Amino acid sequence: MSNALMLQDLFFFLPETCLLVTGVILLLLDPFLPKEKKSFLGGISVMGILASALATLCLWKENAPLFGHLYRLDPYALFFKLIFLGTTLFTFLVSFRYLSLTRLPQGEYFALILFATTGMMVMAAGMDLLSIYLGLEVMAISSYALVGFLKKERASLEGALKYFLLGAFNSGIILYGIALLYGTWGTTHLSEILNGLSRGEATSKMFLVGVAMLIAGFAFKIAAFPFHMWAPDVYEGSPPPVAGFISVGSKAASFAALLRLFLFAFKPLFAEWQGFFVFLAMMTMTVGNLLAISQVDLKRMLAYSSIAHAGYLLIGLAVGTPFGISGMLFYFVAYALMNLGAFAMIVLLAQENFRAESIEDFKGLAKAHPVWALCFLIFLLSLAGIPPSAGFIGKFYLFAGAVQSGLYGLALVAVLNSVVALSYYFRIVRNMYMMEERSSLAPSRSWTLRLSLILLAFFTLLAGLYPVPLLETVRQAGALFL
Amino acid sequence: MTLLPLLVVFGLGTLSAILTISRRNPLHSAFYLILTLLSVATSFLFLKADFLAMVQVILYAGAIMVLIIFVLLLTAVEEVKKIPLFHRQTPLALLISGGLIAEIVYTLLQRRILAVEGPPVHSMEALGKMLFKEYGFPFELASILLLVSLVATVVIAKKEGPS
Numbered sequence: 016m017s018n019a020l021m022l023q024d025l026f027f028f029l030p031e032t033c034l035l036v037t038g039v040i041l042l043l044l045d046p047f048l049p050k051e052k053k054s055f056l057g058g059i060s061v062m063g064i065l066a067s068a069l070a071t072l073c074l075w076k077e078n079a080p081l082f083g084h085l086y087r088l089d090p091y092a093l094f095f096k097l098i099f100l101g102t103t104l105f106t107f108l109v110s111f112r113y114l115s116l117t118r119l120p121q122g123e124y125f126a127l128i129l130f131a132t133t134g135m136m137v138m139a140a141g142m143d144l145l146s147i148y149l150g151l152e153v154m155a156i157s158s159y160a161l162v163g164f165l166k167k168e169r170a171s172l173e174g175a176l177k178y179f180l181l182g183a184f185n186s187g188i189i190l191y192g193i194a195l196l197y198g199t200w201g202t203t204h205l206s207e208i209l210n211g212l213s214r215g216e217a218t219s220k221m222f223l224v225g226v227a228m229l230i231a232g233f234a235f236k237i238a239a240f241p242f243h244m245w246a247p248d249v250y251e252g253s254p255p256p257v258a259g260f261i262s263v264g265s266k267a268a269s270f271a272a273l274l275r276l277f278l279f280a281f282k283p284l285f286a287e288w289q290g291f292f293v294f295l296a297m298m299t300m301t302v303g304n305l306l307a308i309s310q311v312d313l314k315r316m317l318a319y320s321s322i323a324h325a326g327y328l329l330i331g332l333a334v335g336t337p338f339g340i341s342g343m344l345f346y347f348v349a350y351a352l353m354n355l356g357a358f359a360m361i362v363l364l365a366q367e368n369f370r371a372e373s374i375e376d377f378k379g380l381a382k383a384h385p386v387w388a389l390c391f392l393i394f395l396l397s398l399a400g401i402p403p404s405a406g407f408i409g410k411f412y413l414f415a416g417a418v419q420s421g422l423y424g425l426a427l428v429a430v431l432n433s434v435v436a437l438s439y440y441f442r443i444v445r446n447m448y449m450m451e452e453r454s455s456l457a458p459s460r461s462w463t464l465r466l467s468l469i470l471l472a473f474f475t476l477l478a479g480l481y482p483v484p485l486l487e488t489v490r491q492a493g494a495l496f497l
Numbered sequence: 498m499t500l501l502p503l504l505v506v507f508g509l510g511t512l513s514a515i516l517t518i519s520r521r522n523p524l525h526s527a528f529y530l531i532l533t534l535l536s537v538a539t540s541f542l543f544l545k546a547d548f549l550a551m552v553q554v555i556l557y558a559g560a561i562m563v564l565i566i567f568v569l570l571l572t573a574v575e576e577v578k579k580i581p582l583f584h585r586q587t588p589l590a591l592l593i594s595g596g597l598i599a600e601i602v603y604t605l606l607q608r609r610i611l612a613v614e615g616p617p618v619h620s621m622e623a624l625g626k627m628l629f630k631e632y633g634f635p636f637e638l639a640s641i642l643l644l645v646s647l648v649a650t651v652v653i654a655k656k657e658g659p660s
Contacts, residue, residue, distance in 0.1 A: 035641065042648065082634035123652045130645045137638065149638040153645050160649035175653075 024081045027088045029070040030096055031133050037063025038129040045122025053121045057111050060125040064107065068100045084204065085143040092140035094344065094492035095271045099139070099264055102351050103132045105467050106260040109359045112461035113256050116365060119164055128260060131157035135268035139275075144193045144203035147272045151189070151236070154268060155182050158261050162253040174252025181235070181245050189232030195225030205280040212283040229276065230291075236269035239329065240298040243322045250318035255365070255372075258314055259358030262321045263351045270328060270347070278335055278496045285335055292333035293425050300326025300432045307439050313374050316439060317357055320398060323436060324350055327413055330429060334416040340493040341486065342412025348485060349397060349405035349478060356394040356471040363387060363458050363468060374443050379452025387458050388447045390472040397475045399440045400433050405478035408486075503543055510536030521578050527565050534558045548620040 025032070040063075041056055048055060071093055078089045106128060114121055130153060137150025159182060163175025197203050199222040200211050212218070235242040250258040277288060303323030310316035328350070331343025364371035364380075371377070381388035397406035410433065417426040459465075478485055513532035520526045534557045541550035628636050 039644075083631055085632070085634045120652070120655075123648060127645070127648060127652065130641070130648070133641070134645075143635070145632065145635045146638065149635055149642055153638070153642050156642070156645050156649050160652045163653055166653075 027074060027079060027081050030067045031136050033063055033067035033070055034129045034133045038126040041122050041126040056121045056125055060129060061107055063129060064100055064104045071096045085146050087140055087142040089495055090492045091495045095139035096136050098267055098347055098351055099132050099135045102260060102264045102355060103128060105355045105471060106256050108463040108467035109362050110256040112459050112464040113254060113362045127157040127161050135264050138268040139271035142205050148189060148193060152186060154265060158265060161257045162249055164254055170252040174249040177245055178249045185232050185235045188228050192225045192228030192232060195221050208280045233269050233273045237266050237325045238322050239295055239325050240302045246322055247315045247318040251312060251314045255358045255361040259355045263354050266325060267347050277332060289333060292329060293422060296326050296329035296333050297425060297428045299329060300429060304432050304435045311373055313361060313372050321354065327410060327429060330413045330417050330425060333425060334420045336416055336420055337493060337497060338419055339416030340496055341489045342409060342416050344489040344492055345412055345485060346409030349409040352471050352475045353394045353397040353406055356468060359468050360391050363464060364456055366457060374446055377443055378446045378450040380447040380456060383452055383456055384458055390468050392444060393472045393475050395440045395444055399437050403479040405475045408479055408482045506536050506539045523569050523577050527569060531558050531562050548624060551621060
């Protein structure tokens, strides 16, 4: 355990280092750049992301403990790192247009997103409760500020304040849980907790309370029932690219840590948690879908839909079999593609005095701009889980995993929920294809935004039509839990 | 160890504690409170509890006092000076604090305090080794966390420039 900080470990930490260094460069450069050259910062951030992705790909087959076992480089962590990097890349490509539209300060914006991504990576790769907690906090604090970036708007400040206050309490609860676990086992290290549990050492009440607190804390982060109330207000208030980033990145990172905790460290007790996660999954998807039906604000609707998707993803945790876990990891990719795409659609149509945040604003889009309507249609089909889209394959694997494990009730509730979800996704489709154009819609001409929408739609279709390579990757990443 | 330095520290602590509650200017009170906390930290050192002493200095004299002084700077100190220092609840306060003192003296006389056995532990040294060796990674992460909080605060607090 000694000599935790070795030079060679830093090499394996390169993906995170790239992001951190880029973030610091942005902050240092920002004050010295003249106003008209600020777009330069966006280019640097994209290069940082690409460098980090390159480093991640170079380390692809590695499987090694880092920093005295407090951190781990394994296919699972690397898979999640790529999801985060992809999410951040598309968030940036979409943000360029949004930032020039709203004239927000660019340096801090990009730097905070990069730091948040680093936090997410640490959460996915942390092998110690301490590392996971610090990663979570880095991610959370950056997100609070990002939500409140539109300082002239009350909704943004309200969202940021709610997110901050609830998030601060939530951090306290997680920390308390960690302290109780430390009190039980005398260690915060996941492998040592696993060893203790597999030796069959009696689990004290203190341990159970600590685990309950961890569940509550992470349930808040993934916006699971009954800790989901913050999501609609936060997504509604934040800039659309940030809402997409938080809904995908923060959720995936928290799930990554949750999986490592419950399917790796607490695995011996899995049978005892299973019933609880089944209940949590059912409630989360049902509540999310039912509340989404009556929404007229697109961002609020997507917030409730993301709550429902957290419910679907929880199936993977409730099932706990390789099949279910593969489905869950696959669904992360699908969810990232389609959700980022949906939020990017808002940015595409937004103008100086037209926010395109109501589902009414998409009326008649198909007639005027068929390409963009088609993109949105693909994202919505995928969100609803209709073939041939990535969302369908992911849902198929998740539900099949539930059936395979004999959780028929859960599978039934999930299928029924998918039917309910159709109703609100297809309200947008109806608005786009069957309604007359209400006002003149003018999609943005920003090429990065257009490119990212086309790419997101393309990948959503590709993963649905030819999922084999992705399924293979997902299987390798999930091998940790066998 | 002679008793004299110990008595000086205790005396200083008590004196500054009294000054803390009897000053009219809340800012002066805050500064006397720092002195009190530092004396407590010093008495921890005399008891060979070096970790507690450091925590006392960093957390109380450092973080919490900075917070208190920031709040004071945001309030109207001049107005606060006009509020009477003593009020009708003095007898109740005397009763409670008298009870507390009695309880402490009673416990001390009963010698019920658990004595720490064994050789003195150099907890600071052990802690430092833990922090920089085994837990070097979380320690460095914490520095990133601080940087992020700093940037986030500036973003939230910054005035919108002319656009």
